[in-house]
Each structure stands twice: as C-alpha cells, then as structure tokens.
Amino acid sequence: MAIMARVAAGAITLFARFITAVRAVWEGIEPIPRQRIYFANHVSHGDFILLWTVLPARMRRQTRPVAGADYWLKSPIRRFIGRDVFNAVLIDRNRDTRIDDPIEQMADALDGGASLIVFPEGTRNETEAPLLPFKSGIFHLATARPAVDLVPVWIDNLNRVMPKGEIVPVPLICTVTFGAPLRLEADETKDAFLARARDALLSLPKAEEGNA
Amino acid sequence: MTGHQIDLLKLLAGLAAVLVAASLVGHLLQRRLSPDGTNTVVENLNDRVNAWWVMIILMGVALLFGRMGAILLFGFASFAALREFVTLTDTRRGDHWALASAFFIVLPLQYYLVYIDWYGLYSILVPVYAFLLMPIVSALRGDTDRFLVRVAEVQWALMICVFCVSHVPALLTLQIPGYEGRNLLLIAFLVVVVQSSDVLQYVWGKLLGRTPIAPKLSPSKTVEGFIGGALSATLVGAGLFWMTPFTPVQAGLLSFVIVLMGFFGGLVMSAIKRDRGVKDWGHLIAGHGGFIDRLDSVIFSAPIFFHLVRYWWSLT
Incomplete structure (x- = not known):
C-alpha cells in the first residue's frame, strides 16, 4: 500500500504540473524543512495538491493537509487519496454530530512533527469575492500551538483551471506564493487576529499583477 | 546510419561547437565581471546558453527519432504555448468547454492529421472548423459578456500556438x-x-x-x-x-x-x-x-x- 501511495503521489503531482506548470514564489519564507501551518485560499479540491506539489520532496512528506472527512471518506478512491497518499488530517465539519475535536486533531498532528495545510475559509469559495471571511478555527489552532509559524499562501488561477461543476480541467499556468510568517500576538483578540491573517493573505501579489 | 542522420549529426556537432564556445565565453565573462552573480546581463547570458544546451539536446534526440519524434516534440511545444497564451486571455466560465476542446481535441487532432499527411484537412482544421465550432460551444453556455473578444482570443490562441507551430513538423510531409x-x-x-x-x-x-x-x-x-x-x-x-x-x-x-x-x-x-x-x-x-x-x-x-x-x- 505504501508503494502504491508513493506511485499515486508521483502521478498526481506530475499531472498537476502538466496541467498548471505550477511555480512557487517564495516571498516571505525559504523552502526549508521547518514546522509551519500553511493557510491558503480555497477555490477547488486541487488547492492542497498544488501547494503540496511545489514543496520540496522532503518537506512534502512532513506536510499534511487538513480536509473535511465528509468529502474524503465518501468513496474508496477518495479515501485512498486522502488518507494514504496525502496522509490528510480528516476532520468532521459537522458541529452537532462530531466526536473528535478538530483543533485537538490538528494540534496532535503538529505535536507529531508534521506541518499542516489549512483553509481558514472553511469551505470552497464559489463567489466573485477574492476571499470569504475566515472561520475561527485558525485562531483556536494558533492559541493551542502559539510557537508554530503561520504562513499565508496564495494559490492563483486554479479557479479558472477547474471551475465548480466541471469535470475536464483547462490547462493554465498557476502560481503558489508564500508570504511572510505570522504568529498570534499576546492579548490579540480573535477578530483582530483573523483580520490580520486574512489581510496577510490578501496582500500577496497575484500573478497577473506581479508578473515581472 | 542513413544520409540524413549523418547530416543531422554534422549539424548537431557544429551547434555543439558553437555552444561550447559560448559556454566558455560566458564562463570567462562571469569570472571577470560577475564573480558574485550581480551582473544581470552576464547572468542572463549564461542562463540563455544553458537553456540552449537543453533545447538543442531535446531537438536532436527528437529529430533522430524521425517523424514521430518531431510530432511529439512540436505537439508538446504547442501545448505549452497554448497553456501560456490562454493564461493571459480574459476568458470566462462560459468558455470552459471551448478551451477544453481546444487543448484536448483540436490540438491532438491537428498533429494527428499532420502525422497521417492529410494536407487538405490539417490546413483548414483551425481556420475553418475550429473557427466555426468553438464560438458555437461558447454561445451554447449563454454568457454574452464581451463575447466577441473572448471567441477572438481563443481563435487567435489556436492559430498561433497550434496551427502555425504544426507547420514545422508538416515540413516532413513534403x-x-x-x-x-x-x-x-x-x-x-x-x-x-x-x-x-x-x-x-x-x-x-x-x-x-x-x-x-x-x-x-x-x-x-x-x-x-x-x-x-x-x-x-x-x-x-x-x-x-x-x-x-x-x-x-x-x-x-x-x-x-x-x-x-x-x-x-x-x-x-x-x-x-x-x-x-x-x-x-x-x-x-x-x-x-x-x-x-x-x-x-x-x-x-x-x-x-x-x-x-x-x-x-x-x-x-
């Protein structure tokens, strides 16, 4: 199974590169293996695949996406991709029925040495707005593990590659831009922190503007 | 080894000689003018020379494989060019099917027709058939915002990146x-x-x-x-x-x-x-x-x- 997962991971990243020729822009951090929480905009199921693809192989193995269990446990193939290939931290998004606390699950993963990929909007953005309001999860995570750097990551153009409801992707060039890390400051309120994190993500240059 | 392969190898040897000279000059310039990598002209020159090595080696390998190699090489070049071109256009959701068919139907079909040497069809596939069918596909989605600009951009992308580029391997059919x-x-x-x-x-x-x-x-x-x-x-x-x-x-x-x-x-x-x-x-x-x-x-x-x-x- 482990070999299968490796082969599948290779095939998925190769396919992602074929379609998007994805390029990483390391603006605020260096690509060095250090524990981080990457938080990114969310427009498609391919988001974490793209982010994962541009990480150097050594960092990739230690980086786990946080994803909704309802989606990734639905069919055997999704379960294989979500669990075995990406080693995702699968959380139950339904507040009323869930047994595990998602923040605890993420904190456990961090304690295990992993870096995380999270999407603080909580769901895919299908609006015209660049970014939805952030859910409070990222604040609680930062409170639980304040010593880990939070790195804003802007994934550009993927919404045009595969808009919602389409099955066939259109090959277009995508970029993944890593911004400067931030941490929860002492006495920072939830709203102030969420606003600051959201602004940090929005202020990253988009490929169309900063092509030079 | 046939005659054309010997000529091709002669040419490649000549190009390699030019590149060796260029690499040496670039190396010397770098030691003189840009030991710490700060002279952008010299650095860019060396990047270019290095990229030339890769391009000429790829070209040489593909051409030694004959017609199939040339078709695959330029087919991929078309794909990469189209990907770059469409990235810079202002297409919308409504163009998704048209764009997907440009990449996955028109492009492979054009190169297949060149491969089987159907001149009558590959010389009109993009200027006639794609020209007429792609706007139909976009129109069916019902989004009329800047419609003419969008369909013109897609057609231009196909003409430039697929139709024109495919005339390089088409030289093999003469x-x-x-x-x-x-x-x-x-x-x-x-x-x-x-x-x-x-x-x-x-x-x-x-x-x-x-x-x-x-x-x-x-x-x-x-x-x-x-x-x-x-x-x-x-x-x-x-x-x-x-x-x-x-x-x-x-x-x-x-x-x-x-x-x-x-x-x-x-x-x-x-x-x-x-x-x-x-x-x-x-x-x-x-x-x-x-x-x-x-x-x-x-x-x-x-x-x-x-x-x-x-x-x-x-x-x-």
Whole structure:
C-alpha cells in the first residue's frame, strides 16, 4: 500500500504540473524543512495538491493537509487519496454530530512533527469575492500551538483551471506564493487576529499583477 | 546510419561547437565581471546558453527519432504555448468547454492529421472548423459578456500556438525529388536560421545597438541589431545549403524571408505582451521566459517557409 501511495503521489503531482506548470514564489519564507501551518485560499479540491506539489520532496512528506472527512471518506478512491497518499488530517465539519475535536486533531498532528495545510475559509469559495471571511478555527489552532509559524499562501488561477461543476480541467499556468510568517500576538483578540491573517493573505501579489 | 542522420549529426556537432564556445565565453565573462552573480546581463547570458544546451539536446534526440519524434516534440511545444497564451486571455466560465476542446481535441487532432499527411484537412482544421465550432460551444453556455473578444482570443490562441507551430513538423510531409528521406533537415534548417537570427540580433544589438527600431513595443530591439542580425543569419542560412534541396542563393533568399517573418513575429507577440502588461509569456525556460518567448519567430516563419517550399519544390 505504501508503494502504491508513493506511485499515486508521483502521478498526481506530475499531472498537476502538466496541467498548471505550477511555480512557487517564495516571498516571505525559504523552502526549508521547518514546522509551519500553511493557510491558503480555497477555490477547488486541487488547492492542497498544488501547494503540496511545489514543496520540496522532503518537506512534502512532513506536510499534511487538513480536509473535511465528509468529502474524503465518501468513496474508496477518495479515501485512498486522502488518507494514504496525502496522509490528510480528516476532520468532521459537522458541529452537532462530531466526536473528535478538530483543533485537538490538528494540534496532535503538529505535536507529531508534521506541518499542516489549512483553509481558514472553511469551505470552497464559489463567489466573485477574492476571499470569504475566515472561520475561527485558525485562531483556536494558533492559541493551542502559539510557537508554530503561520504562513499565508496564495494559490492563483486554479479557479479558472477547474471551475465548480466541471469535470475536464483547462490547462493554465498557476502560481503558489508564500508570504511572510505570522504568529498570534499576546492579548490579540480573535477578530483582530483573523483580520490580520486574512489581510496577510490578501496582500500577496497575484500573478497577473506581479508578473515581472 | 542513413544520409540524413549523418547530416543531422554534422549539424548537431557544429551547434555543439558553437555552444561550447559560448559556454566558455560566458564562463570567462562571469569570472571577470560577475564573480558574485550581480551582473544581470552576464547572468542572463549564461542562463540563455544553458537553456540552449537543453533545447538543442531535446531537438536532436527528437529529430533522430524521425517523424514521430518531431510530432511529439512540436505537439508538446504547442501545448505549452497554448497553456501560456490562454493564461493571459480574459476568458470566462462560459468558455470552459471551448478551451477544453481546444487543448484536448483540436490540438491532438491537428498533429494527428499532420502525422497521417492529410494536407487538405490539417490546413483548414483551425481556420475553418475550429473557427466555426468553438464560438458555437461558447454561445451554447449563454454568457454574452464581451463575447466577441473572448471567441477572438481563443481563435487567435489556436492559430498561433497550434496551427502555425504544426507547420514545422508538416515540413516532413513534403515530397521533394532527389531529397527523399531527408526532410528532417528542413526542420533543422528552419529552426537554426530562425534561432541564429534571434541570437545574432541580440549580439549585434548589444555590440552596436543605438537606434531603437520599435521603442514602444520592444525597447531592446535596435536598427543596428536588426540589420546586422538579419544579414548574418541570412549568410548562416546560405551556408547551410548543403543540407537542403536549395542552391546557396535560394537558401539565402529563403533564410531572408524566414528572418523577416521571425523579426516581425517577435514584434507582434511583444505588442500582445504590452497589451497584457507582462514582460514574458511565462517562466518555463530560465533566461528566456516562456515557451512563446522562444517560439514567437518560429511561429510566424514556419507556415510561410512551408508554403514557399511546397509551391516551388514539392510534388504534392
């Protein structure tokens, strides 16, 4: 199974590169293996695949996406991709029925040495707005593990590659831009922190503007 | 080993010699002027030379594999170019099917038709069939916002990146008496003339360039660079007559046409980049920018070269 997962991971990243020729822009951090929480905009199921693809192989193995269990446990193939290939931290998004606390699950993963990929909007953005309001999860995570750097990551153009409801992707060039890390400051309120994190993500240059 | 492979290897050996010289000069310049990597002109020059090594090795391997190799090589170049081009267009959700069929139906079909040598269809597939069918696909989605601009952009992308580029491997289908089995050398001739023109214009421009030729479009292009580059590339082309079915004078004249088309093609593609507010089409090749940045002059010269040779030399 482990070999299968490796082969599948290779095939998925190769396919992602074929379609998007994805390029990483390391603006605020260096690509060095250090524990981080990457938080990114969310427009498609391919988001974490793209982010994962541009990480150097050594960092990739230690980086786990946080994803909704309802989606990734639905069919055997999704379960294989979500669990075995990406080693995702699968959380139950339904507040009323869930047994595990998602923040605890993420904190456990961090304690295990992993870096995380999270999407603080909580769901895919299908609006015209660049970014939805952030859910409070990222604040609680930062409170639980304040010593880990939070790195804003802007994934550009993927919404045009595969808009919602389409099955066939259109090959277009995508970029993944890593911004400067931030941490929860002492006495920072939830709203102030969420606003600051959201602004940090929005202020990253988009490929169309900063092509030079 | 057949005759054309020996000629191709001769050519590759010649190019390798030029590149070895360029790499040595680049290395010396770097030690003199840019020991800490701060002289951008020298660094860019070395990036370019390194990328040339990769491009010439890829080209050589593909051409040694014959028709299939050439089809796959230029088919992939078309794909990468189309990906860059469409990235810079303003298409909308409503164009999704049209774009997907451009990539996954029109492009492979065009190259398949070139492969099976169906001239009557591959020369009208994009200008007629795609031209009529793609706007229908977009119209069916019902989004009329900037409709004409969007369908025109998709059509332009296909003409430039697929139709024009596919005329390079199409050179393999020409039947020239006394030149059977050697058509791969026509591709090598076209590519070497176009690219040496680009390189020589760059070199002449850096050495003597004073007067901008199109300051609004491309500030780095100069009259001196253009004249020096065009004339010396024409001479290079004339000197390559031994691998073509042409006499030295014919090879020189054809090279001149190729060089002119390539130069103006570069200007047109610069105008599009200016319009879109970008410096390069992409980032795929270090020092060169994107695929289209390297292909733009081939794109404009390939169909013209193809039809000139087809009209005057080919039986078909």
